[in-house]
């Protein structure tokens with residue numbers, strides 16, 4: 001694919017395309033557009049550097065290219081395979097160094113390279129060669145047999161890069177590979193990456209402009225999820241840079257206006273860009289390059305009298321290009337009253353209101369200065385105030401956690417209550433109109449029962465019903481006066497205790513014979529049985 005725009009440099013024709021990104025888009029839940037319609041090509045034998053501010057969408061782009069997340073729209077062809085349909089084939093040729101190290105704590109440096117090389121299908125001899133090559137290139141020889149958990153942060157990064165490179169990965173993606181490395185280690189890693197770029201397509205993201213400038217055959221700058229420009233360092237500097245910088249190292253006695261006057265002879269509209277300490281800088285436009293020779297010769301001859309120790313000219317830095325692209329983008333992003341800062345949308349009114357409120361409360365034009373807590377004078381809170389603060393903090397934390405896990409709250413509380421209510425409604429609805437069958441009270445299961453009844457008065461409802469049943473069935477009834485009932489029954493029970501025990505085995509024939517002989521016993525035992533039948 002060829003990108004036709006003045007912010008995209010013409011693509012090289014002598015290299016194969018390793019990765020072809022085509023309108024790649026990722027929208028995260030909550031309609032957060034992390035990457036929007038990104039299209040560009042990366043070439044074999046080249047290092048393509050992806051630059052962008054925090055949250056620009058670099059990692060998301062890489063994650064889509066490596067199949068870690070699926071694109072919402074668009075696609076990419078990696079080493080000839082489509083990431084939507086041929087991810088296993090894409091992975092065969094892929095090496096990834098993610099932003100955060102993913103290492104096995106218990107494996108040594110050599111074992112890591114061995115493991116990943118074997119996964120990529122190398123034989124034993126080739127694996128041994130790979131181990132020696134990368135350990136040597138990354139200056140990890142003393143740590144060859146050290147377990148990864150004992151390595152320093154920078155060494156872990158080196159190992160992660162080695163893992164991505166080993167196994168002859170044709171496509172290598174390095175997400176901020178030099179983060180946390182000292183200058184010497186970074187340089188060693190740069191050397192290694194440059195040496196290893198032959199026959200590979202390397203995509204590298206970084207926040208270091210010097211790294212991008214030095215390593216990047218092509219540099220793509222992202223902002224707000226979109227690709228802003230793509231080309232070589234020289235192309236971008238020409239496109240976005242202010243031109244050339246004339247930097248002078250001046251002495252204390254240097255009179256800046258005299259130096260400027262000398263330069264004005266050649267460039268009438270020249271102005272001082274910065275004058276900090278002993279460094280004096282002018283910015284020279286590109287089209288003024290024709291006068292540089294004469295101007296610098298004049299400066300050289302008068303440098304001693306003007307108080308200039310030394311001077312030099314440099315092209316715009318990548319940092320300036322990056323700031324320019326970022327600034328342009330910042331202007332574009334203030335749209336429809338919404339400002340996008342690192343991907344978080346904030347309403348402009350909210351910011352204005354905040355500043356108004358803060359200024360009103362402090363009476364200051366710079367609210368942030370006055371609203372800061374003075375840590376040196378702030379005392380420690382103790383006693384009840386401390387306890388209250390902790391309690392309130394816990395409540396607030398609980399509130400926030402609950403607010404974020406509202407589904408859990410729903411499952412734990414609302415759903416059980418809802419189920420109980422539904423169950424009650426359903427059971428009530430099902431019971432409507434159903435009449436339970438009548439259970440007749442009868443003494444039929446008992447053999448020749450004699451029932452003892454005591455009563456306070458003849459009108460007692462239970463007494464009347466009880467007596468009716470017995471009379472209906474022609475049962476024998478014995479009445480006792482209320483006060484002698486207990487004694488009477490107790491006496492009979494004691495005299496026939498043996499029969500009482502036998503009554504437990506009611507179905508036994510022998511028991512029945514005994515029971516008939518000891519009728520008084522039945523009087524005692526039938527009472528609970530009859531009551532049971534009546535209830």
Ligand SMILES: Nc1ncnc2c1ncn2[C@@H]1O[C@H](COP(=O)(O)OP(=O)(O)OP(=O)(O)O)[C@@H](O)[C@H]1O
Pocket residue numbers: 028029032033034052053054055056057058059060061099342343344
């Ligand atoms: N899983 C996710 N869910 C929602 N938003 C996400 C998710 N991952 C990333 N984002 C958002 O997408 C945007 C791009 O994130 P990304 O990690 O790609 O940025 P980046 O350029 O790699 O940043 P950095 O340089 O800080 O690593 C950010 O605004 C981020 O908050």
